[in-house]
Amino acid sequence: MGAMAGSKQAQKIAVEVEGRRLQLSNLDKVLYPATGFTKGEVIDYYSRIAPVLLPHLAGRAATRVRFPDGVDGNSFFEKNAPKATPEWVRTVTLPTPGSSRGRETIDFVVVEDVPTLIWLANLAALELHVHQWTVGPRGGVHGVDRLVFDLDPGAPAALAECAQVALMLREVLADLGLEALAKTSGSKGMQLYVGLAETDPGRTHGFAKDLAVAMEEAHPELVVHRMEKALRGGKVLIDWSQNAAAKTTVAPYSLRARVRPTVSTPVTWDEVAEAAEGRELAFTAPEVLARVDELGDLFAPLLTADVRLP
DSSP states (O other): OTTEEEEEETTEEEEEETTEEEEEEOTTOEEETTTTEEHHHHHHHHHHHHHHHHHHHTTSEEEEEEOTTOTTSOOEEEOBOOTTOOTTSOEEEEEOTTOTTOOSEEEEEEOOSHHHHHHHHHTTEEEEEEOSEEEOTTSOEEEEEEEEEEEEEOTTOOHHHHHHHHHHHHHHHHHTTOOOEEEEOSSSOEEEEEEEEEEOHHHHHHHHHHHHHHHHHHOTTTEEOSOOGGGOTTSEEEEGGGGSTTOOEEOTTOBOOSSSOBBOOEEOHHHHHHHHTTOOOOOBHHHHHHHHHHHOOTTGGGGTOOOOOO
């Protein structure tokens, strides 16, 4: 772990990460039993992927999915900052109308530096999910700057069908003057992103729904826009609801809690076209690190996009 230096005592290691002191624990604990991928390897992955991951997390309230006993054990979503959150971790207090827990506000963690990322990895926060809007330096909520379509296959449809829909959706968006970027979900589907100038979430939510409905009308044998499972067999759900202000989507380069340590990985359109013909499109943490060394951040255009919806 090149970003860290420390000393080992019993099951804990005291490390210093960019001037912050951390206690890492149980680094040999296996979190992905099928492959033997350990907590130490999770922490190492996040420390090494940080240069391309952090820009996609900066300014975004982060929901974490924690797996303290590994991917085969119990897990829980965590929105609120835990009690033992270090004072140097950025948090932002935001209203949560309609919370199922009856809370009026939540103290969200905002992941903007390597120490925060390592602290979360040490808590077995394998998955990092973020909203499509950002918060400013004083906690003010800004507009949405990403349009997202989550493509979810209903068996027997699989990744190939998702890729086919992605290619069609890319063409429709291009005709509207919008450039789409693709990534794997790290699970069984794909996601398309469009970088935008800041806009109201109601605008993107309505736009995404209208486009999903139009895609279903044009390709009823392959596409569905409604969530009911009974409608989804053999088709690809275009989940437009990811654009609702309260919803989150797994961040680019986040690990997923699958059998293998797969990652939600930005991909090229050539790779999507090959996947539409049946090629596997799944990448593990070590493979993603090698890809970034070779290709850089394929999602970098999102960080500077300034396009308005038609």
